[in-house]
Amino acid sequence: MPDLNETSDLNRTPELDKTLLAVDQGLDPALDRLFSFLKIPSISTDPAHRDACRAAAEWVAGELAGLGFAATVHATPGHPVVVARTDTGAPRRVLFYGHYDVQPVDPLELWETPPFEPRLGATPDGRRTIVARGACDDKGQVLTFLEALRAFRASRGTVPVDVTVLLEGEEECGSPNLPAFLAAHAGELGADIALVCDTGMWDPGTPSITTSLRGILHAELSIEGADRDLHSGLFGGAARNPIHVLSAIIGAAHDASGRVTLPGFYDDVRELPAQVRARWASLGLTADAFLKPVGLSISAGEADRLVIEQIQSRPTFEVNGMFGGYTGAGTKTIIPARATAKISFRLVADQDPAEIRAGFEAFVTPRVPADCRAVFSWGEGARAFLVPPDSPDLTRAARALEQEWGVAPVTIGSGGSIPVVGQFKDRLGMDTLLIGFALDDDRVHSPNEKYDLTSFHKGTRSWVRILDALA
Amino acid sequence: MPDLNETSDLNRTPELDKTLLAVDQGLDPALDRLFSFLKIPSISTDPAHRDACRAAAEWVAGELAGLGFAATVHATPGHPVVVARTDTGAPRRVLFYGHYDVQPVDPLELWETPPFEPRLGATPDGRRTIVARGACDDKGQVLTFLEALRAFRASRGTVPVDVTVLLEGEEECGSPNLPAFLAAHAGELGADIALVCDTGMWDPGTPSITTSLRGILHAELSIEGADRDLHSGLFGGAARNPIHVLSAIIGAAHDASGRVTLPGFYDDVRELPAQVRARWASLGLTADAFLKPVGLSISAGEADRLVIEQIQSRPTFEVNGMFGGYTGAGTKTIIPARATAKISFRLVADQDPAEIRAGFEAFVTPRVPADCRAVFSWGEGARAFLVPPDSPDLTRAARALEQEWGVAPVTIGSGGSIPVVGQFKDRLGMDTLLIGFALDDDRVHSPNEKYDLTSFHKGTRSWVRILDALA
Numbered sequence: 001m002p003d004l005n006e007t008s009d010l011n012r013t014p015e016l017d018k019t020l021l022a023v024d025q026g027l028d029p030a031l032d033r034l035f036s037f038l039k040i041p042s043i044s045t046d047p048a049h050r051d052a053c054r055a056a057a058e059w060v061a062g063e064l065a066g067l068g069f070a071a072t073v074h075a076t077p078g079h080p081v082v083v084a085r086t087d088t089g090a091p092r093r094v095l096f097y098g099h100y101d102v103q104p105v106d107p108l109e110l111w112e113t114p115p116f117e118p119r120l121g122a123t124p125d126g127r128r129t130i131v132a133r134g135a136c137d138d139k140g141q142v143l144t145f146l147e148a149l150r151a152f153r154a155s156r157g158t159v160p161v162d163v164t165v166l167l168e169g170e171e172e173c174g175s176p177n178l179p180a181f182l183a184a185h186a187g188e189l190g191a192d193i194a195l196v197c198d199t200g201m202w203d204p205g206t207p208s209i210t211t212s213l214r215g216i217l218h219a220e221l222s223i224e225g226a227d228r229d230l231h232s233g234l235f236g237g238a239a240r241n242p243i244h245v246l247s248a249i250i251g252a253a254h255d256a257s258g259r260v261t262l263p264g265f266y267d268d269v270r271e272l273p274a275q276v277r278a279r280w281a282s283l284g285l286t287a288d289a290f291l292k293p294v295g296l297s298i299s300a301g302e303a304d305r306l307v308i309e310q311i312q313s314r315p316t317f318e319v320n321g322m323f324g325g326y327t328g329a330g331t332k333t334i335i336p337a338r339a340t341a342k343i344s345f346r347l348v349a350d351q352d353p354a355e356i357r358a359g360f361e362a363f364v365t366p367r368v369p370a371d372c373r374a375v376f377s378w379g380e381g382a383r384a385f386l387v388p389p390d391s392p393d394l395t396r397a398a399r400a401l402e403q404e405w406g407v408a409p410v411t412i413g414s415g416g417s418i419p420v421v422g423q424f425k426d427r428l429g430m431d432t433l434l435i436g437f438a439l440d441d442d443r444v445h446s447p448n449e450k451y452d453l454t455s456f457h458k459g460t461r462s463w464v465r466i467l468d469a470l471a
Numbered sequence: 472m473p474d475l476n477e478t479s480d481l482n483r484t485p486e487l488d489k490t491l492l493a494v495d496q497g498l499d500p501a502l503d504r505l506f507s508f509l510k511i512p513s514i515s516t517d518p519a520h521r522d523a524c525r526a527a528a529e530w531v532a533g534e535l536a537g538l539g540f541a542a543t544v545h546a547t548p549g550h551p552v553v554v555a556r557t558d559t560g561a562p563r564r565v566l567f568y569g570h571y572d573v574q575p576v577d578p579l580e581l582w583e584t585p586p587f588e589p590r591l592g593a594t595p596d597g598r599r600t601i602v603a604r605g606a607c608d609d610k611g612q613v614l615t616f617l618e619a620l621r622a623f624r625a626s627r628g629t630v631p632v633d634v635t636v637l638l639e640g641e642e643e644c645g646s647p648n649l650p651a652f653l654a655a656h657a658g659e660l661g662a663d664i665a666l667v668c669d670t671g672m673w674d675p676g677t678p679s680i681t682t683s684l685r686g687i688l689h690a691e692l693s694i695e696g697a698d699r700d701l702h703s704g705l706f707g708g709a710a711r712n713p714i715h716v717l718s719a720i721i722g723a724a725h726d727a728s729g730r731v732t733l734p735g736f737y738d739d740v741r742e743l744p745a746q747v748r749a750r751w752a753s754l755g756l757t758a759d760a761f762l763k764p765v766g767l768s769i770s771a772g773e774a775d776r777l778v779i780e781q782i783q784s785r786p787t788f789e790v791n792g793m794f795g796g797y798t799g800a801g802t803k804t805i806i807p808a809r810a811t812a813k814i815s816f817r818l819v820a821d822q823d824p825a826e827i828r829a830g831f832e833a834f835v836t837p838r839v840p841a842d843c844r845a846v847f848s849w850g851e852g853a854r855a856f857l858v859p860p861d862s863p864d865l866t867r868a869a870r871a872l873e874q875e876w877g878v879a880p881v882t883i884g885s886g887g888s889i890p891v892v893g894q895f896k897d898r899l900g901m902d903t904l905l906i907g908f909a910l911d912d913d914r915v916h917s918p919n920e921k922y923d924l925t926s927f928h929k930g931t932r933s934w935v936r937i938l939d940a941l942a
Contacts (some may be wrong), residue, residue, distance in 0.1 A: 045801030059717075072804050102805055156668075200705075214704060218802050227766030228581070228917040232789045233685060233887030234671075237781035238761060240771040242789040243825045244725060250715060251722030290709060295698030297842040300711040310708035318703045319714040320805050321796035326813060330516030330644045331689050331850070332575055333815050333888075334916050341714075342797060344804050346707050371768040379802070416704030417804075445805050446699040447742050 005229070015156060016468055022151040023460050030142065030147045033063065034456070035138045038065035038118040038132040039099075044101030045173040049265070053079040056100040060142070060167055067149050069165065074185075076177040080171030083188065086162050093162040094470060095191035095430065097420055098142035098198060099171035102134035103445045105210040106325060121450060123441065127204065128449040136442040140451035141197040141459070142167065144437060150464035153214065156204065160471035164191055168420075171198075174218055174379050175212045175419055177453065182420075182427045192391045199436035207401040207462065210434035211387040212312065212413035213421060215347030218379030221246070221364065222340040225372045229325070230335040236250055240369055242339040243324045249367050250341060253317050255304045260317045262359045272313055280308040280412075293441055294413035314412035316346040317360075328335055353381025382419030388431060393470060397433050399464035404458055422452045485898060486627060487939055493622040494931050500727060501618045502601070504534065508571075509589040509603040515550055515572030516644040518546040522638045524550040526702065527571040531613070538620050540636065545656075547648040550640030554659065556614065557633050565631040565941060566662035568891055569669060573605035575829035575918045581918035583888060592921060594912065598675065599924040607913040611922035612668040612930070613638065614717040619934035631942035635662055639833055639891075642669075645689055645850050646890055653891075653898045661781065664864045664941065665895045668930070670907035675923065678933065679871040681905035682858040683884035684892060685782065686818030688827055689850030692717070692835060693811040696843045700796070701806040713841055714795045714928035720838050724788050728774045731788045733830045739821035743784055751779040751883075764912055783884035787817040788831075824844045824852025853890030859902060864941060869906050871936035875929055906937065 023030075040058035043049040044271045057073050057080040064071040071084035079101060103205035104339060107116040112118055116131035130140060143373050145165075152159040182189065199210040201329035223242040230239050255261050272280070287299035287307050299311030324339025326332035345356050357378055387394065394411070401409040414434070424430045438444060514520040515525035528544050528545060528551040535542040535555035542555035548574060576586040584590055589603035601611060616636075623630040637660060639649050653660065670681040696712040701710050726732050743751070758770035758778050772781030795810025797803035816827050828849055839845045858865065865882070872880040885905070895901045908926035 045799070045803065047800065087730075104795070104796070104797070104799060106799070145721055172803075214702070216804070219568065225767060226762075228914060229578075230765055231887065231916045232787070232791060232815060233687070233817060233885070234911070234915070235762075235765070235782065236787040236789050236886060237772045237785050238758060238770045238778050239765065239767055240769070241789060243793050244721060244771075245794070247718040247720075247790070248722035249718075251719035254715060284914070287709060291697075291706075291842070294701055294706070294710065295842075296696060298840055299709045300715075300840070301708045307709050311706065314708050316703070316707040318707050318712060318804075318806060319718070319796065320703060320803055321798045321807070322714050322718070322810065323798040324792045325790065325792035326577070327792045327794040328516070328575060328577070329518065331813060331815065332643075332791055332916070333687070333789075335789060336792070339793065342802060344703060344802065346704060369769055369771070371762070371766075414704070415707055416702065440705070443699060445702045445703070445803070 003183060013435060016422070016465065017153050019155040019464050020461050022155040023147065025155065026147065029193070030143065030235055030460070031300055031321060034130065034143050035118045036141060038134055038141065039116055041116045042169065043104050044170050050079070051103055057082050057140040057169055060100055063146060064165055067146070067153055074181070076181060078177045081181050082167040082184065083164070085164040085188070086159065088158055090160060090162040092471070093164060093190060093191040095164045095194045096145050097166045097194060097196045097381060098145070099138045099168050100142070101169040101172050102137070102139070103172050105133050105447070107447065112448055123184050129309070129455040130453060130456065131448060133449055135436045135449050136451040137444045137449065138171070138198050140456055141436050141438065144456060145195070145197055145463050147460040148467060151353060151460070151464055152467070154372065159467060160468055164189060173269055176380070179423055180358045182423050186428055190428055191430060194430045196288070196418060196421060196432055196434045197436045198418055199414050199416070199434045200438035200440065201455070202412070204439055204454070205405065206407050207405045207409040208402070209398060209409050209411045210414040211389065211411045213385045213434070214315070214415050214417050215313070215351065215353065215382045215384040216417035217345040217347060217353045217381035218358065218359070220339050220340060220377040221343060221345040222375040223368065223372055224338045224375060229337050232333040232335050235335055239335050240261070240372055241335045242372065244322065245368060245372060246322070246341055248340040249364055250319055250322070252367070253363070258301045258317070262317065262363045263409050264355060264359045265315065267275035268352065268355070270349040270458045272309065272436065275315050280306055282310065311332060311415040312375060315351055318344050318346070320344055332368060346417060348384045351384065353383065357363070382417060383422055385421045387433070391431055393431070393433060396469040397435060397466045400469040401435070401462055403465050435462070437462070487936065490622050490626040490935050491932050493626040494618065494935060497618065497622060497625065498928055501614070501931070505601065505611060505614050506589045508614065509605055510587055512524045512587045513572050513640065514575050515641050517575060521550070524572055524668065528553050528638070528640055531571055534640060535636055538617070538624055539921045545652070547652060549648045551893070552640070552649070552652050553638040554635070556635040556654065556659070557630065559629055559633055561631060561633040563940070563941060564635060564662040565938070566635045566637060566660060566663060567616050568637045568667045569616070570609050570639050571606070571613070572640040572643050573610070574643050578918065583919055585927060587859045600603070600921040601924060601927065602919060602921045604920050606920050607922040608915045608920065609642070609669050611927055612907050612909065615927060615930035616668055616934050618931040619938060622931070622935055623938070630938060632938055635660060646770045649891060650894055653894050657899055661899055662901060665901045665903040667889060667903055668907050669889055670885050670887070670905045671909035671911065672926070673883070674872045676876065676927070677878050678880040680869060680872070680880050680882045681859065681885045681907070682882045684856045685783070685786070685886050685888050685889065686822065686824065686855040686871070687888035688816040688818060688824045688852035690814040690816070690828070690831065691811060691848040692814060693809050693846040694839065694843055695809045695846060697806065697808050700808050700823060703804040703806050706806055708940045710806050711843055712806045714807060714909040715841065715865065716839060716843060717810040717812055720835055721790055721793070723838070724834070729752050729772045731786070733788065734833045735830045736786065739823065739826070740786060741820040743780065748777070751777055754779065757892060782886040783820055786819050786822055789815050789817070791815055795918070817888065822842055823857065854893055856892045856896070858905070862902055864902070864904060867940040868906060868937050872933055874936050875933045906933070908933070
């Protein structure tokens with residue numbers, strides 16, 4: 001690999017080696033700090049955990065102050081936003097974004113150990129792991145960056161770039177208050193480039209830079225029928241059942257080929273450039289290979305698309321939760337008064353959340369009987385995002401990752417959604433590099449979430465190399 | 472109304488008047504006893520209320536012992552069965568069946584007052600009511616019979632027929648242990664006729680004798696996909712969503728005309744005799760009139776059927792509850808691992824629960840993707856029941872009701888299901904008279920369940936007249 005050797009020689013310096021050594025020697029105390037962070041049950045979507053969210057914000061702000069940052073915990077109508085910055089007069093400034101909040105932990109009974117009692121574990125194939133809610137998403141990933149800053153400080157006394165750290169506490173519930181915060185603090189948040197560590201690697205040995213993200217739009221739909229739950233014997237056969245109505249709507253939202261049937265849903269979806277599709281096809285990812293780790297084998301997506309297209313460049317309609325009527329133990333012979341579906345759309349290319357919203361309402365309304373009601377509740381929505389492939393910082397970061405991992409990073413899209421990235425572009429005029437060390441088997445958003453110890457350790461080393469390269 | 476006057480003269484006796492007077496004079500203490508019964512939260516389907524079910528059984532057994540009955544609380548694998556009997560050597564014996572268990576109370580927030588703190592209330596049109604879970608179904612109705620026995624004892628020292636009282640505590644969860652109990656106690660439960668007070672009146676001024684019941688079959692269907700909840704961004708578009716699969720199945724179970732599409736579902740359904748259909752049509756019950764009290768106006772049933780047919784002589788497929796994925800506050804971007812529907816079928820005529828079960832499984836199985844699983848859980852099921860229209864006791868009871876209410880009772884079917892009635896016929900060779908005083912606005916199985924004070928008072932007087940007529 002002549003390229004690799006050449007770039008290695010160019011990039012290896014005594015200072016860099018000193019800082020990487022500081023990372024290696026500081027791994028145990030770094031893990032202790034991560035465990036302290038993981039013990040805070042900062043579930044942002046659940047009002048009962050409001051104090052825990054503030055505690056997590058205070059904890060991370062304290063860590064940053066300890067690293068010489070001017071750190072502030074800003075109150076918002078929701079959970080606090082942490083902003084911390086250095087002002088050393090370095091030639092360049094990076095804005096690092098992450099989130100201290102985590103997903104809910106239900107179903108709790110599926111956790112092998114309590115979600116907020118972090119522990120070391122191992123995968124069946126022997127990789128050492130950190131197990132806890134947030135181990136990967138996003139507390140573990142956030143600390144890879146903070147520990148890199150700590151290693152610079154320990155080895156050189158300073159970081160080669162000025163850094164602004166922005167950590168929010170509402171990413172897992174749609175960041176309702178972040179847009180207003182960015183608008184109000186645009187001045188202090190400006191930087192040359194934004195860095196986000198909330199994405200994954202291609203495989204345990206191959207790093208990745210995420211060059212596209214799907215947008216997202218949340219909706220809740222309730223179908224309301226009778227003004228009370230009805231006895232299914234006395235009214236059954238005549239009274240409309242909202243669960244039947246809602247099920248028929250959800251059941252009709254995809255056709256037999258896996259295509260979403262909402263009107264205009266694909267109007268603003270772009271076809272992949274031929275060479276991109278060819279490159280993705282060359283990766284040879286089959287549905288069986290992609291789904292086998294989670295116990296599935298057949299793609300539910302559009303039959304004429306590559307699996308990578310289905311999860312990265314194609315939009316989705318997904319019911320994340322549904323409930324209606326009696327859901328307890330045993331039986332209850334009722335026709336319920338209402339049924340509800342929690343829905344999210346993943347958006348791509350030029351899809352406009354407002355048009356998707358209109359299309360869904362146009363799809364639902366004619367399917368609701370005249371004596372029932374459809375009640376919609378909508379989130380703000382975020383468009384999809386694409387990183388310019390010719391960004392010089394993208395090239396620098398890719399080379400730095402190749403140094404650390406010994407293989408060039410895969411630059412590819414992600415099916416996930418990080419709305420803030422679009423806001424950085426729109427409100428702060430900044431491009432974003434999405435670099436993360438999550439793996440497909442991290443069980444993000446699921447019981448027994450984990451983060452590989454290697455992701456944490458080499459992720460920290462990767463940030464050292466990237467910040468050095470960006471300087 | 473010459474018939475009425477004639478029969479009145481024949482039936483009015485000093486003894487009867489004395490006993491009816493005892494009912495009127497004893498109404499207040501009777502209400503106190505009903506309130507004591509209603510305060511016991513005997514929710515049979517919820518294991519957390521096991522002790523309350525036993526307490527309800529002990530309470531009613533105590534009442535019967537106080538009335539001179541030999542009362543026993545029989546343990547079963549589930550909740551106890553109360554059996555009490557008199558042996559005065561009267562020429563005839565009746566078996567009275569009821570249940571002391573009640574439905575769950577969720578959604579609790581919709582109750583205007585706590586469900587187990589009974590109170591007197593009033594309907595918008597001024598009818599006085601008793602409000603509590605079980606006020607009607609079935610504690611209030613059971614006490615109309617017990618208070619009639621009390622009035623006989625107070626006025627004559629004895630009841631003109633021998634009485635066996637059978638009260639179970641699992642009617643609201645499918646009576647899983649009753650068939651075995653009836654088989655084991657067939658000898659002591661035999662009687663000339665069975666009486667059940669768990670049905671309704673035609674309207675607040677018109678009594679009714681229920682001459683047919685729908686059968687019932689409970690099922691639970693879970694669709695299982697991935698072996699964990701998945702991140703809907705990383706897997707969305709490729710991974711199968713069990714909520715989508717289950718919704719498509721439920722959505723396809725009825726066609727646009729309201730007909731159930733399960734294979735063979737209507738094979739054993741009998742057409743109504745022309746004169747019965749004509750009589751039902753003459754009652755002029757429209758969908759709007761039937762559904763308006765619960766906030767609906769359009770029938771969801773088979774388009775070519777009378778509303779009375781839809782709710783009494785036609786079978787149903789009903790989802791009583793459905794749940795899957797995230798159902799808490801806020802959002803959670805997952806593809807759930809499973810989704811579940813709690814289903815009940817109402818059966819008519821010759822429908823066989825075993826054949827309905829086979830038809831549903833045959834309907835579901837081909838609709839489940841090869842990498843997902845359908846998990847079925849089935850109840851025992853009960854066939855529909857029909858009372859012989861020429862039963863002499865039916866005629867006697869009808870006349871007694873006419874005496875009390877001043878109008879002849881409507882003899883008609885009920886869409887509800889009381890499986891024990893079929894078991895009385897099959898195991899004890901006994902016909903059953905289904906006579907109850909519930910009203911359509913009693914909110915049975917719903918928040919703010921009530922029972923009209925008139926139903927309680929004149930219901931008790933009705934049993935006095937009926938027992939006198941059956942003697």
